[in-house]
Amino acid sequence: QKKSSFLVKLSSLIEKHDEQHTQKVIHSIKVGIALVLVSLLYLLDPLFNQVGENAMWAIMTVVVVFEFYAGATLSKGLLRGVGTVLGGGLGCLAAIMADDLGKIGNAVVVGASVFIFGAVATYCRLIPSIKRRYDYGVMIFILTFNLVAVSGLRADKILELARERLSTIGMGFAVCIFISLLIFPMWASDELHRVASSNFDKLACCIEDCMKAYLGVVSEKESMPSINVSGCKSVLHSKSSEESLANFARWEPWHGKFGFYYPWEKYLQIGELIRELASIILSMKECLGSPLQPSTPLQHALKEPCKSVGLSLGLTMRELGESIRNMKRCQTKVLKLESIKLELNLLSTSHKLRGIANVESLAIANFLFLLMEIVDKIEH
Amino acid sequence: QKKSSFLVKLSSLIEKHDEQHTQKVIHSIKVGIALVLVSLLYLLDPLFNQVGENAMWAIMTVVVVFEFYAGATLSKGLLRGVGTVLGGGLGCLAAIMADDLGKIGNAVVVGASVFIFGAVATYCRLIPSIKRRYDYGVMIFILTFNLVAVSGLRADKILELARERLSTIGMGFAVCIFISLLIFPMWASDELHRVASSNFDKLACCIEDCMKAYLGVVSEKESMPSINVSGCKSVLHSKSSEESLANFARWEPWHGKFGFYYPWEKYLQIGELIRELASIILSMKECLGSPLQPSTPLQHALKEPCKSVGLSLGLTMRELGESIRNMKRCQTKVLKLESIKLELNLLSTSHKLRGIANVESLAIANFLFLLMEIVDKIEH
Numbered sequence: 001q002k003k004s005s006f007l008v009k010l011s012s013l014i015e016k017h018d019e020q021h022t023q024k025v026i027h028s029i030k031v032g033i034a035l036v037l038v039s040l041l042y043l044l045d046p047l048f049n050q051v052g053e054n055a056m057w058a059i060m061t062v063v064v065v066f067e068f069y070a071g072a073t074l075s076k077g078l079l080r081g082v083g084t085v086l087g088g089g090l091g092c093l094a095a096i097m098a099d100d101l102g103k104i105g106n107a108v109v110v111g112a113s114v115f116i117f118g119a120v121a122t123y124c125r126l127i128p129s130i131k132r133r134y135d136y137g138v139m140i141f142i143l144t145f146n147l148v149a150v151s152g153l154r155a156d157k158i159l160e161l162a163r164e165r166l167s168t169i170g171m172g173f174a175v176c177i178f179i180s181l182l183i184f185p186m187w188a189s190d191e192l193h194r195v196a197s198s199n200f201d202k203l204a205c206c207i208e209d210c211m212k213a214y215l216g217v218v219s220e221k222e223s224m225p226s227i228n229v230s231g232c233k234s235v236l237h238s239k240s241s242e243e244s245l246a247n248f249a250r251w252e253p254w255h256g257k258f259g260f261y262y263p264w265e266k267y268l269q270i271g272e273l274i275r276e277l278a279s280i281i282l283s284m285k286e287c288l289g290s291p292l293q294p295s296t297p298l299q300h301a302l303k304e305p306c307k308s309v310g311l312s313l314g315l316t317m318r319e320l321g322e323s324i325r326n327m328k329r330c331q332t333k334v335l336k337l338e339s340i341k342l343e344l345n346l347l348s349t350s351h352k353l354r355g356i357a358n359v360e361s362l363a364i365a366n367f368l369f370l371l372m373e374i375v376d377k378i379e380h
Numbered sequence: 381q382k383k384s385s386f387l388v389k390l391s392s393l394i395e396k397h398d399e400q401h402t403q404k405v406i407h408s409i410k411v412g413i414a415l416v417l418v419s420l421l422y423l424l425d426p427l428f429n430q431v432g433e434n435a436m437w438a439i440m441t442v443v444v445v446f447e448f449y450a451g452a453t454l455s456k457g458l459l460r461g462v463g464t465v466l467g468g469g470l471g472c473l474a475a476i477m478a479d480d481l482g483k484i485g486n487a488v489v490v491g492a493s494v495f496i497f498g499a500v501a502t503y504c505r506l507i508p509s510i511k512r513r514y515d516y517g518v519m520i521f522i523l524t525f526n527l528v529a530v531s532g533l534r535a536d537k538i539l540e541l542a543r544e545r546l547s548t549i550g551m552g553f554a555v556c557i558f559i560s561l562l563i564f565p566m567w568a569s570d571e572l573h574r575v576a577s578s579n580f581d582k583l584a585c586c587i588e589d590c591m592k593a594y595l596g597v598v599s600e601k602e603s604m605p606s607i608n609v610s611g612c613k614s615v616l617h618s619k620s621s622e623e624s625l626a627n628f629a630r631w632e633p634w635h636g637k638f639g640f641y642y643p644w645e646k647y648l649q650i651g652e653l654i655r656e657l658a659s660i661i662l663s664m665k666e667c668l669g670s671p672l673q674p675s676t677p678l679q680h681a682l683k684e685p686c687k688s689v690g691l692s693l694g695l696t697m698r699e700l701g702e703s704i705r706n707m708k709r710c711q712t713k714v715l716k717l718e719s720i721k722l723e724l725n726l727l728s729t730s731h732k733l734r735g736i737a738n739v740e741s742l743a744i745a746n747f748l749f750l751l752m753e754i755v756d757k758i759e760h
Contacts, residue, residue: 279659
């Protein structure tokens with residue numbers, strides 16, 4: 001039975017790996033198609049006659065904006081658009097204002113405005129809240145402002161130039177959006193949803209492994225079992241990737257099972273809680289390695305209840321993950337958790353055991369209870 | 381005394397905040413200066429006559445490449461250079477190969493090569509190890525290859541165009557490097573060093589707070605003290621920022637107290653260990669909130685030893701931080717840790733106390749011991 005569960009794990013791993021690989025290949029092909037489409041602006045004579053050298057901007061837009069997740073592409077494209085328009089507008093204004101002055105006055109005014117806007121916008125990029133969401137837009141703003149302001153000195157038909165560039169950027173963006181959203185779209189929201197539920201499974205594995213290892217110590221005494229905590233650690237370090245996924249997910253339009261104002265914040269809250277749980281499990285592992293172990297009679301008394309508690313905790317975690325996956329509440333589990341807590345309390349008071357694993361799993365049960373409430377809150 | 385330590389903390393916080401603010405302002409001004417310098421290519425007639433419209437690429441380079449840390453600027457600039465040369469070279473090759481064929485054959489060959497190179501390079505960008513370090517270079521490769529390959533159809537003097545663009549990109553890069561490295565440089569290595577040592581201080585604060593809170597529970601019994609774990613959590617989530625800092629630090633030339641082949645890997649290892657320690661402390665906090673508390677006589681027995689252990693743990697952590705800051709070994713501390721462990725062992729065996737905080741602090745002592753060894757290993 002152990003072997004079969006291992007095989008199941010392995011096959012699911014391969015499947016997951018395969019799936020991610022397929023997604024990457026699909027994304028690469030999509031980028032290739034987008035590049036070819038936008039190159040047609042150069043390759044086809046009638047199109048080239050229309051846009052001319054500005055076709056370059058369409059290619060740049062595609063290369064820079066096309067990201068793995070649809071939400072990321074959308075947000076980058078929109079930021080690029082807004083940044084270009086704002087930067088171009090202000091740049092035009094600066095160039096026109098400087099136009100009346102003489103040759104030298106002109107250069108001074110343009111140089112000063114480049115310095116001031118550049119420095120202020122760069123400072124804005126360093127503010128954490130702006131950096132997290134609008135970094136790319138501000139960068140494009142600086143770039144466009146500079147290009148327009150300084151070339152305003154040279155190009156007389158600056159408005160027309162701006163219009164042409166904007167329209168080619170728009171074409172590039174349209175190609176990106178079309179291919180990213182309509183052909184095998186990769187949604188950041190799906191990924192966030194998957195990560196949130198699979199984190200529960202990972203922790204369930206860790207809890208079960210820990211309990212098994214602890215019981216192993218009890219029976220063999222000598223060999224210190226090494227348990228695999230990589231799952232636990234990956235959960236612990238998931239914060240930044242989860243945040244960026246949630247950030248992209250907010251930009252994504254209605255699709256699949258998610259509505260427009262889907263509560264992405266809740267996922268981050270669940271993530272925070274599950275990371276705290278992961279840290280508790282990690283420190284439980286530390287207890288396993290400690291030289292301070294319960295005495296043998298104590299161990300035998302602990303063995304059975306620990307086993308059952310470990311199993312039901314793991315089961316509960318899996319069910320919670322499942323409930324998130326299917327977007328259903330699981331209210332019956334509250335009762336089960338209550339019974340686990342009761343059992344542990346009984347154990348700790350009646351036998352006067354203050355064993356290590358015991359107290360820890362109580363903390364976990366306690367914690368799962370909290371988690372429970374959050375999950376209930378979401379899946380309404 | 382408590383008040384004064386609070387004031388010291390506050391003033392150091394303000395100082396740190398001020399320092400970061402000053403750094404941001406300096407960086408913004410540096411960017412402004414770089415932008416003005418590079419705009420001179422447009423603004424001054426003799427320069428403009430030399431480079432022409434290609435001056436645009438110098439401005440782009442400055443805006444895109446100039447980053448907060450010197451190492452980041454250097455790596456981005458070099459990657460941009462390599463990407464441009466490789467992409468331009470291959471693009472030229474593709475354009476020349478396609479040149480012999482007829483009009484339609486030409487378009488087909490260029491389109492196919494754009495598709496193939498675009499898709500393959502995009503797939504490379506999704507491989508984690510490449511993404512972490514060379515993402516930007518690969519993106520520039522795709523961009524340059526495309527621009528050169530498709531415009532090769534139109535521009536006859538493609539080699540000259542490539543040469544001119546490369547030289548302007550080089551000018552932009554030179555301005556960036558000059559300003560970033562020579563005027564008030566912001567080193568990622570300094571920051572990594574600072575973060576590594578300040579993490580020890582943060583955890584020391586957390587340990588002391590935890591111990592205080594635990595003793596507070598002992599004396600007051602009712603009011604649940606809330607302890608501040610934000611420091612602990614920020615340590616826990618420092619992984620990705622530390623990794624990127626180490627990544628930049630590797631690019632930085634010899635400066636200050638760091639040599640060329642400084643062991644940045646060691647910092648990541650310390651970071652990993654200290655994150656494990658942070659997770660243990662976090663779960664210790666969880667124990668504080670648990671309904672399962674030691675009985676009153678037990679609590680009184682625990683009070684004094686816990687206090688002394690907490691204090692000396694905090695002290696040791698601070699000293700470790702200090703030793704990293706000054707890049708000196710601290711070997712005397714090993715003895716101190718040994719004495720803490722002895723004390724705890726004595727406590728746990730003689731009184732038959734298996735109190736919660738006790739076992740936890742043993743785990744911490746154990747852990748500090750490990751940390752100790754690592755620190756010794758580094759500062760040779």
